Amino acid sequence: MNGLLVLFDLVLLAGIVGVAWRCLASTDLFRAVVLFITFGLLLALAWVRLEAPDIALAEAAIGAGITGALLLVTLERLRSIMAERRSGRPHTPPPDPTGPHALLRALHDPPPERRTFIPALSFALVVGGLLVTALWHQPHSTGLEPVVDAHMDISGVDHPITAVLLNFRAYDTFLELAIVLIALLGAWSLGRHDLIPARPAPGPILPGTLRLLVPVAIVTGVYVLWAGSHAPGGAFQAGAILGAAGILLVLARPRQLPMAPGVPLRLGLTAGVALFLLVGLYGLVAGHGFLGYADAWAYPLILLIEVAATLSIALALVALFVAGRPAGDDA
Amino acid sequence: MSVFYLAAALFLLGTILLGLVRVLRGPGSGDRMLAAQLFGTTGVTILLLLSLALEESALVDVALVFALLAVVAAVAFVRQHGLPEPPDTPTHRQHPESTESRESNDDR
Amino acid sequence: MIANTLTVLLLLAGLVFFAAGTAGLLRFPDVYSRLHALTKADNVGLGLVVLGLMFQASGPADILKLLLIWLLVLAAGTTAAHMVAQRTWTHGEFESDR
Numbered sequence: 001m002n003g004l005l006v007l008f009d010l011v012l013l014a015g016i017v018g019v020a021w022r023c024l025a026s027t028d029l030f031r032a033v034v035l036f037i038t039f040g041l042l043l044a045l046a047w048v049r050l051e052a053p054d055i056a057l058a059e060a061a062i063g064a065g066i067t068g069a070l071l072l073v074t075l076e077r078l079r080s081i082m083a084e085r086r087s088g089r090p091h092t093p094p095p096d097p098t099g100p101h102a103l104l105r106a107l108h109d110p111p112p113e114r115r116t117f118i119p120a121l122s123f124a125l126v127v128g129g130l131l132v133t134a135l136w137h138q139p140h141s142t143g144l145e146p147v148v149d150a151h152m153d154i155s156g157v158d159h160p161i162t163a164v165l166l167n168f169r170a171y172d173t174f175l176e177l178a179i180v181l182i183a184l185l186g187a188w189s190l191g192r193h194d195l196i197p198a199r200p201a202p203g204p205i206l207p208g209t210l211r212l213l214v215p216v217a218i219v220t221g222v223y224v225l226w227a228g229s230h231a232p233g234g235a236f237q238a239g240a241i242l243g244a245a246g247i248l249l250v251l252a253r254p255r256q257l258p259m260a261p262g263v264p265l266r267l268g269l270t271a272g273v274a275l276f277l278l279v280g281l282y283g284l285v286a287g288h289g290f291l292g293y294a295d296a297w298a299y300p301l302i303l304l305i306e307v308a309a310t311l312s313i314a315l316a317l318v319a320l321f322v323a324g325r326p327a328g329d330d331a
Numbered sequence: 332m333s334v335f336y337l338a339a340a341l342f343l344l345g346t347i348l349l350g351l352v353r354v355l356r357g358p359g360s361g362d363r364m365l366a367a368q369l370f371g372t373t374g375v376t377i378l379l380l381l382s383l384a385l386e387e388s389a390l391v392d393v394a395l396v397f398a399l400l401a402v403v404a405a406v407a408f409v410r411q412h413g414l415p416e417p418p419d420t421p422t423h424r425q426h427p428e429s430t431e432s433r434e435s436n437d438d439r
Numbered sequence: 440m441i442a443n444t445l446t447v448l449l450l451l452a453g454l455v456f457f458a459a460g461t462a463g464l465l466r467f468p469d470v471y472s473r474l475h476a477l478t479k480a481d482n483v484g485l486g487l488v489v490l491g492l493m494f495q496a497s498g499p500a501d502i503l504k505l506l507l508i509w510l511l512v513l514a515a516g517t518t519a520a521h522m523v524a525q526r527t528w529t530h531g532e533f534e535s536d537r
Contacts, residue, residue, distance in 0.1 A: 065400035069407035398511040405519035
């Protein structure tokens with residue numbers, strides 16, 4: 001059993017490194033994207049072997065549901081820009097040195113010359129050596145597991161990871177939610193979302209599949225959120241699943257998508273951060289410290305925050321995917 | 332039993348690594364996308380086997396999420412725009428109105 | 440004992456189909472024939488493995504979850520194969536990837 005496990009880990013490791021190498025070295029962008037999707041799959045298996053099923057769940061939702069689609073759509077955009085440039089229409093504006101064309105030129109520059117190989121290799125060897133030395137001299141410690149286990153009864157939940165994320169170190173999660181929101185504000189400040197001139201695949205197959213998949217995705221998202229109190233799962237994973245369902249809708253019917261009204265959309269996007277902040281401030285006033293809960297109230301408050309965070313994360317992921325403020329949005 | 336599950340998972344991991352040859356070689360993007368789809372199914376199976384081998388029932392949920400979202404990349408792949416369209420295809424005949432709107436968008 | 444034997448047999452049969460799918464992906468001459476490779480693994484390969492694992496499930500909830508996974512993969516595989524074939528049909532097999 002143990003020998004087989006080691007063999008499995010070695011094969012997985014070789015696969016991850018090999019796929020990463022081919023992905024970075026590929027000159028064909030589409031091949032690189034597919035290799036990256038495969039990389040995400042292998043990475044999820046690696047998280048499983050590292051006994052981190054929570055992260056494997058997040059990697060599954062984000063890697064399979066969002067990153068692949070994001071890269072493929074970006075690639076399509078690049079291609080359409082390239083095609084426009086090649087056709088040389090008179091009304092095409094001259095290439096802007098800072099615009100997307102600059103990125104295209106950079107993508108099509110010749111690969112770096114061979115003489116950069118030796119310095120790169122020596123740099124990698126030095127960094128790798130430092131890392132190995134640092135890991136070699138790690139002091140032996142039991143980690144935080146006993147501490148967390150000792151305090152599980154006051155955390156309000158049964159899953160240690162959720163207890164850490166939403167109770168013991170809630171400010172980490174709070175700041176992560178804020179980062180997602182700030183990323184969205186950054187994307188919106190860059191401009192409006194112009195509709196990608198895209199056609200969904202014709203025929204009845206895609207709408208039929210969507211009718212089946214989207215409800216199942218919503219149920220699964222709620223299930224993963226609920227499971228977070230006693231098993232791997234939680235707001236980030238559930239938000240990513242719901243966000244992926246939204247992205248599926250955006251991809252499949254880019255034209256018939258109902259435009260979300262401005263104020264509810266903004267309320268939904270900020271719900272996670274706002275509610276977290278309110279609860280935190282209440283804890284400060286009530287004497288439990290910032291982001292502290294009274295023991296009896298820990299479970300309902302955590303559940304409330306998780307629900308709001310799931311909604312915010314899902315909306316933010318879809319909004320980040322379409323990039324830019326929705327057209328016709330003046331709120 | 333768990334040795335058997337692990338051996339089966341290792342075998343499936345081997346098929347993924349073998350299938351990577353198709354991704355590297357291509358030649359078309361459809362070939363590569365199909366290979367990725369097959370890897371997704373194989374990954375789901377590996378996760379199911381590992382959940383029994385390692386006695387970690389949460390891995391079934393990971394497999395469920397992979398199965399649920401396996402279609403997203405393929406849907407993103409099939410969006411058709413930006414590429415020159417062959418003039419006489421079934422797509423064209425079925426959807427003249429969407430082609431028009433596409434062109435009007437291109438004129439921006 | 441009987442359940443374990445059945446699981447082993449069904450799993451082995453499933454693995455054969457995964458091997459066949461990979462072999463097809465590598466050996467078949469064009470996209471349209473390679474589509475078949477995918478369906479072998481989705482329909483039969485995963486189906487047999489799921490059926491085999493059902494004998495080890497601890498309750499009806501686990502069995503239903505396994506069944507749901509198989510159905511979802513079936514739907515995804517069908518849709519993906521259809522759309523890849525359609526795109527290849529309308530855009531040609533050897534479109535430039537850059």
